[in-house]
Amino acid sequence: MPIDDFNDLADLLHKAGKVAAEIFASAAETEKLGRPAPAAVAALQQSGLLALTAPRSSGGLEAGLGLQARVALELGKGCPSVGWVASLSNAAKAMVGPMLGPTAQVALFEDPQAIACASGVGTGKAVREDNGDLRISGRWRMASGCDVATWASLVVSVLDESGRPVEAGIVLTRVKDLEIDRSWRSAGLQGTGSYALVAEDILVHSAFSVVGPVGHQGPPPAVVSLGAIIAHLAPMVGAALGQVEAARNLFSGDRVPSRTTYARLVESPLARDYFARAERMVRAAERDTLAVADALDSLGPGQEPSAELRSTWRMDLVSAAGSCRSAMEYLLDLHGAAGFDPQEPLQRVWRDVAVGTRYVGLNPYIAAEDHARVLLNAGPAVSTL
Missing domain, CATH: 1.10.540.10 (Acyl-CoA dehydrogenase/oxidase, N-terminal domain)
Structure with missing residues (x-):
């Protein structure tokens, strides 16, 4: 459709x-x-x-x-x-x-519903066969969804006979041909199954690899680097939005602030203010995230934004991530200690948002360093993203 x-x-x-x-x-x-x-x-x-x-x-x-x-x-x-x-x-x-x-x-795409996972975090190595096929070995971490995925896209370095990396790129392989190391643990996003994928001398047909000489890849296009950030951030913004809507119900019910003279939570002007702050923060995060996504979609084929605009968009996404985290703190203050009950969805989403908004592309101090460099023409970016 x-x-x-x-x-x-x-x-x-x-x-x-x-x-x-x-x-x-x-x-x-x-x-x-x-x-x-x-x-x-x-x-x-x-x-x-x-x-x-x-x-x-x-x-x-x-x-x-x-x-x-x-x-x-x-x-x-x-x-x-x-x-x-x-x-x-x-x-x-x-x-x-x-x-x-x-x-x-x-x-x-034989099964368009099949789940694909990916990882560029690891030590993936490959050697090329005489017919062009690759034999891969290594361990790729944080392959979110690998437990339920059919396909895995993995970053590899192709080595020459002396063990020197001469090419780099990606291979596409079926997860069933790999081992899953389920040693990954995290305080949040536990349900993503972001485990490590392990390969030992797995043959990958040349048609399932895209590699090129080392040093000739260049920086990733904005739609790739910023698109990856948006893919990680958008579910977290949605999670915070969901909890804002859930918190709204607190004010329509008969919840009472503990040990106060209020008969209902909605009677407290600062409780109303906390909710309004959280709502504004998350709505702003939603607007910024969607605005950057739509702006990237509007780029013509092969068109790249200026370095300053690209950096500004990244900072917008970083700001959105921080706003979601701050909003979740306000919502927890409204719930009080009850928000940390293991049966309470809020504490789970709080942990998920805290972890998910710290995806490497959302590193706030590195993004800010790069933005200042770009604005003042003070040297090349320190981030490879």
Whole structure:
């Protein structure tokens, strides 16, 4: 279904909202399992939202960043971990798919609902066979969703006979051909199953690799580097939005501030102020995230923003991440110690947002350093992103 008008978009987001309600029901199970619960995966697959960035010829929507971000926002309201896995899967397909040749593209999108994971964090090495195929070995960390994924996109260095890296790039391989090291632990986003993938002398057909000489890749295009940040951030913004809406119910009910003379929470002017601050912060984060996504979509083929604009967009996303964290603190203050009850969704989402908004691309002090350098022409960026 092409997203050609507002009605199509509204229908898709309504569907995403229904899926959010379904994955919310299994959010506690997702965290306990350390991966998206079976019911959550089934809900995503039945909705078609895992095919968001697949080619239309394969039954997908070829969605741009704006649509990807809006769907991820909705899913994040239901379960940040499941929204994270779905968002990164769609992003991986969007970024890796166009780079591959026809053979690999057909395989990747044979099942447009298949989940894809990716990792560039690790020690992936490859050696080239005489026929051009690659044999890969290594350990790639933080492959979110690998437990439920069919495909893995992995960054590798191709070594010559002396062990010197001469090429670098990505390989696409089936997760079933790899081992999963489930040693990963985290205070938040536990349900993403961001475990390590391990390969020992695995053969990858040349059609499933995209590599080039070391040092000739250059910086990633803005749509790639900023698109990756948006894919990680959007579910977290959605998670914070979901908790703002949940907190609104506190004011319509009969909740009483403990040990006060108030009969209801809504009677407290500062409680109302805390809620309004949290709501404004998260709405601003939503606006900034979607604005950057839409701006990237508006770029023409091969068009790159200026260094200053690119840095400004990154700072907008970093600011959005910080606003979400601050908003969650206000919401916890409104709940008090009860918000940390293990059965209370707020404490789980608080942990998820705290971890997810610290994705490497959202590193606030590095982003700020680079922004000052760009604004003052004071030297090259320190970030490889």
